[in-house]
Amino acid sequence: MKLTVLKDHLNEAIGHVSKAISSRTTIPILTGIKIDATGAGITLTASDTDISIQSFIPLESDGTTIVELYAKGSVVLPAKFFSEIIRKLPTQQVQIEVKDQFQTTIRSGSSEIQIMGLDPEEYPLLPEIDEDKIIRMPSDLLKMMVRQTSFAVSTNETTPILTGVQWTIADGKLKFIACDRHRLATREASIDVDSSLEFNNIVIAGRTLGELNKILPEQNTLIDIVIAENQVLFKMNAILFYTRILDGTYPDTSKLIPQAYQTELVVSTRELIDAIDRAYLLSREDKTNIVRMQMKEDESIEISSSSSELGKLTEQINLHKLKGELLKISFNSKYMLDALKVMDSDFIHIGFTGAMQPIIIKPEENANLLQLILPYRTTG
Amino acid sequence: MKLTVLKDHLNEAIGHVSKAISSRTTIPILTGIKIDATGAGITLTASDTDISIQSFIPLESDGTTIVELYAKGSVVLPAKFFSEIIRKLPTQQVQIEVKDQFQTTIRSGSSEIQIMGLDPEEYPLLPEIDEDKIIRMPSDLLKMMVRQTSFAVSTNETTPILTGVQWTIADGKLKFIACDRHRLATREASIDVDSSLEFNNIVIAGRTLGELNKILPEQNTLIDIVIAENQVLFKMNAILFYTRILDGTYPDTSKLIPQAYQTELVVSTRELIDAIDRAYLLSREDKTNIVRMQMKEDESIEISSSSSELGKLTEQINLHKLKGELLKISFNSKYMLDALKVMDSDFIHIGFTGAMQPIIIKPEENANLLQLILPYRTTG
Numbered sequence: 001m002k003l004t005v006l007k008d009h010l011n012e013a014i015g016h017v018s019k020a021i022s023s024r025t026t027i028p029i030l031t032g033i034k035i036d037a038t039g040a041g042i043t044l045t046a047s048d049t050d051i052s053i054q055s056f057i058p059l060e061s062d063g064t065t066i067v068e069l070y071a072k073g074s075v076v077l078p079a080k081f082f083s084e085i086i087r088k089l090p091t092q093q094v095q096i097e098v099k100d101q102f103q104t105t106i107r108s109g110s111s112e113i114q115i116m117g118l119d120p121e122e123y124p125l126l127p128e129i130d131e132d133k134i135i136r137m138p139s140d141l142l143k144m145m146v147r148q149t150s151f152a153v154s155t156n157e158t159t160p161i162l163t164g165v166q167w168t169i170a171d172g173k174l175k176f177i178a179c180d181r182h183r184l185a186t187r188e189a190s191i192d193v194d195s196s197l198e199f200n201n202i203v204i205a206g207r208t209l210g211e212l213n214k215i216l217p218e219q220n221t222l223i224d225i226v227i228a229e230n231q232v233l234f235k236m237n238a239i240l241f242y243t244r245i246l247d248g249t250y251p252d253t254s255k256l257i258p259q260a261y262q263t264e265l266v267v268s269t270r271e272l273i274d275a276i277d278r279a280y281l282l283s284r285e286d287k288t289n290i291v292r293m294q295m296k297e298d299e300s301i302e303i304s305s306s307s308s309e310l311g312k313l314t315e316q317i318n319l320h321k322l323k324g325e326l327l328k329i330s331f332n333s334k335y336m337l338d339a340l341k342v343m344d345s346d347f348i349h350i351g352f353t354g355a356m357q358p359i360i361i362k363p364e365e366n367a368n369l370l371q372l373i374l375p376y377r378t379t380g
Numbered sequence: 381m382k383l384t385v386l387k388d389h390l391n392e393a394i395g396h397v398s399k400a401i402s403s404r405t406t407i408p409i410l411t412g413i414k415i416d417a418t419g420a421g422i423t424l425t426a427s428d429t430d431i432s433i434q435s436f437i438p439l440e441s442d443g444t445t446i447v448e449l450y451a452k453g454s455v456v457l458p459a460k461f462f463s464e465i466i467r468k469l470p471t472q473q474v475q476i477e478v479k480d481q482f483q484t485t486i487r488s489g490s491s492e493i494q495i496m497g498l499d500p501e502e503y504p505l506l507p508e509i510d511e512d513k514i515i516r517m518p519s520d521l522l523k524m525m526v527r528q529t530s531f532a533v534s535t536n537e538t539t540p541i542l543t544g545v546q547w548t549i550a551d552g553k554l555k556f557i558a559c560d561r562h563r564l565a566t567r568e569a570s571i572d573v574d575s576s577l578e579f580n581n582i583v584i585a586g587r588t589l590g591e592l593n594k595i596l597p598e599q600n601t602l603i604d605i606v607i608a609e610n611q612v613l614f615k616m617n618a619i620l621f622y623t624r625i626l627d628g629t630y631p632d633t634s635k636l637i638p639q640a641y642q643t644e645l646v647v648s649t650r651e652l653i654d655a656i657d658r659a660y661l662l663s664r665e666d667k668t669n670i671v672r673m674q675m676k677e678d679e680s681i682e683i684s685s686s687s688s689e690l691g692k693l694t695e696q697i698n699l700h701k702l703k704g705e706l707l708k709i710s711f712n713s714k715y716m717l718d719a720l721k722v723m724d725s726d727f728i729h730i731g732f733t734g735a736m737q738p739i740i741i742k743p744e745e746n747a748n749l750l751q752l753i754l755p756y757r758t759t760g
Contacts, residue, residue: 081661081690088658110696111658116689278468278491281461309496310461316490 001037001073001098005057007089007108009066013044013055014083016239019211021079022048032076033083034123035096041067045126046079051208052126052242053215074120075102085113126242133227135169135193139236140220145176146209148187148342148369153206154180161248164203169193178206179253183335184372185342186253203246204232212241256358257372261351263324265295266364267317269348272303273340275315279305280333282313290376291333295326305333320347329355330376336361339371381417381453381478385437387469387488389446393424393435394463396619399591401459402428412456413463414503415476421447425506426459431588432506432622433595454500455482465493506622509608515549515573519616520600525556526589528567528722528749533586534560541628544583549573558586559633563715564752565722566633583626584612592621636738637752641731643704645675646744647697649728652683653720655695659685660713662693670756671713675706685713700727709735710756716741719751 017033025031025048034045041058059067075098086094089108097105102117146165154162168175172195175188212234216223224235234241279291285307294302299322306312329352340348345363352359361371397413405411405428414425421438439447455478466474469488477485482497526545534542548555552575555568592614596603604615614621659671665687674682679702686692709732720728725743732739741751 078690081665084661085658085693088654088661090654104691111655111693112695113658113662113691113693115691274468274470275491278465278493281464281468282493285461310458311484311493311495313465313491313493315492 001035001075001096002070003037003042003097004068004093004095005042006066007086007092007094009057010042010086010094011083013042013057013238014086016055016215017044017046017053018079018083019214020046020048020051020053029076029118029122029124031079032118032123033079034074034076034120036074036120037067037069037072039069039072045123047124047126047242049124050205050244051211054126054240054242056238058238073098075104076118076120076123077104077115081115127228127231129226129228129231129233129242131226133197135174135191135197135225135227136222137174137189137191137225138220139216139223141189141191142223143213143216144344145174145187145189146213148344149176149178149185150206150209151338151342152178152180152183152185152371156180161203161246161250163207164205164246164250165209166250167199167202167204169197169199169202171195177250177253179256179372182332182374183339184253184256185339186370186372188368199227201245201249202227202232203248203250204243205246208243212243215239215241257370258351258353258358258360261324261353261360263295263327263352264321265301265319265323265350266321266347267301267319267350269340269343269346271317272348273337275303275317276333276336276340279303279313279315280337282307282310283333285310288376289332289334290330291336292328292330294328295322297326324352327352327355329359331359331373332376335373339373342371343369381415381455381476382450383417383422384448384473384475385422386446387466387472387474389437390422390466390474391463393422393437393618394466396435396595397424397426397433398459398463399594400426400428400431400433409456409498409502409504411459412498412503413459414454414456414500416454416500417447417449417452419449419452425503427504427506427622429504430585430624431591434506434620434622436618438618453478455484456498456500456503457484457495461495507608507611509606509611509613509622511606513577513607515554515571515577515605515607516602517554517569517571517605518600519596519603521569521571522603522605523593523596524724525554525567525569526593528724529556529558529565530586530589530593531718531722532558532560532563532565532751536560541583541626541630543587544585544626544630545589546630547579547582547584549577549579549582551575557630557633559636559752562712562754563719564633564636565719566750566752568748579607581625581629582607582612583628583630584623585626588623592623595619595621637750638731638733638738638740641704641733641740643675643707643732644701645681645699645703645730646701646727647681647699647730649720649723649726651697652728653717655683655697656713656716656720659683659693659695660717662687662690663713665690668756669712669714670710671716672708672710674708675702677706704732707732707735709739711739711753712756715753719753722751723749 036043044055091109095107104115104117106113149165166177174191177186226233230245232243283289283291283305291305299319301317303315339361343363347364349362349364359373416423424435471489475487484495484497486493546557554571557566606613610625612623663669663671663685671685679699681697683695719741723743727744729742729744739753
């Protein structure tokens, strides 16, 4: 292999695939980035077995030569050092040459670096994926759906299936569900999909979707999502992102969501976030995160928290609407803040079916997003 | 005590004094910020016994009312919670009221916070300082002198005196010296001082000077520095910064600096930094940080490093000047980068008196700044 490539393009591609490099891998070859130079361009690959990412650098783009290829070939180079040294090279023109025993030389200006490369034959093959089950959606929508749900996955590895987000596809709609044992987040959207396509057991790790969100392009563009037996492939412009589907069956969460409310209120999202954010500061001190909400006759709520060491805090918020029985309810302020921060609506609707029943939070005028939080069993 | 104060001014003052709050203090009262409200304004005080900082908020500034005072008084409030909650209050007008038992109420908009305050009588008194020995200097010069020396202090607590920067005042000049056992940094400047004033045993902790640098104002202004028996007081506009002088006698370092060189070179600071920065990436892998410099007949140097695991790197740099015997010398690349990064000169002069003798780095045309690095005893 021998080629020159423009530093900025190489840097960008390394930045993308590096998100699949795990610092805790026990498989030596996976600490490296695989480089394949072919007649079409350069492909970089990185993987931690759960996630695999490929980034492609074409020979030219918009009439500008990006890669000059002198000899095809492949090599695996240590990811951390390779990405750091490329970023610091003095010139845009970077030459990479691989000789016997994968001995690799990188030249840029008057810098010359010799790296011991690894055998690309030892690098695991990426899964071959049939492209017959495809959904297509805007990257902005995907990003938003991930942001609105993935924070609610469980971090407890004893129930691995709950560390993922469940994807359900039915009737031309895509639905994400995330839940740990204390809260649930769900977001639904109509997408461009063959109405005969139905899935209910695609579960993708929350951590993986977080990495995907970092790679999704800044500008809105259409993403193809290919669904296979136990893999999902996200196809972006020049980037392929493969992820494993989690093993197991996701629990049925539909029964958790009440169909009618005993009490309903509408409140300014910003005012509620700010008040709970302040209450959180005290609730955090006692490690409980408990904040209380008390509804009042004058269509207001009082938010309060206390810490045995520091003191107590009360906040008054006027409601936009209040209907039903006045309740006094306690909840985890951190969970409430997580739910409120993804609302993307000036006013939110909160529904209650009793002081010990789930709290349901929705944007005032959008039935596609729903957050559920279990209250704390406290009095006082 | 009862007053209202504008949130932004209170926030700024808290930000300044908080730099003296240590999370590791074992003295409970020092986890707090002392607030004194008098007829002149509000004074905030924080201390970790080594550093004490006071920030003053006047009743008004430029015709704008900042503080409305209803009752004088003092209280100590828990620093962490106090600073976080003030930052998040909903309105600019913040009311603080202290009642019996230092029970403190903070009101802002419809937020009300009750904090258990501590007795200000328990708060340690700040040292009383005679203001007869004063030096005055521009804040920018002080900041620069700290930046150019304090990185070289020792981090090894077994010789506490070396964790400080030595200040020498003589003949109207102020000189800073910092050294651990491997390098030395020194910076000198003429300042506005009574020529009879002489000191040679003011040693201030490098960490303290780092905190001072964060507080020194953005715009250049004159700073008064008051030197007392075992304290130094930095007087800025509205801020007083007290620091302890380290106990002990600073070693005489004047003999370490050679008076004549066997080899001298002048090189572009940027080119040398970039080359050593790349070489550092490999040298770091073997935890030695060893980088080699070899001088060549054609007025160039070769910078090289290697790692048993990764490979090796070589860099060629053309010199601006080269005089004397051609040397091959090894050094700690991290120390060299620290020294080069504070040069503030496009070209630097490096002087050598042999492969095992100190390396002396200076700006090409400025004798006020000098960095010394001991070479490594390696061959090859």
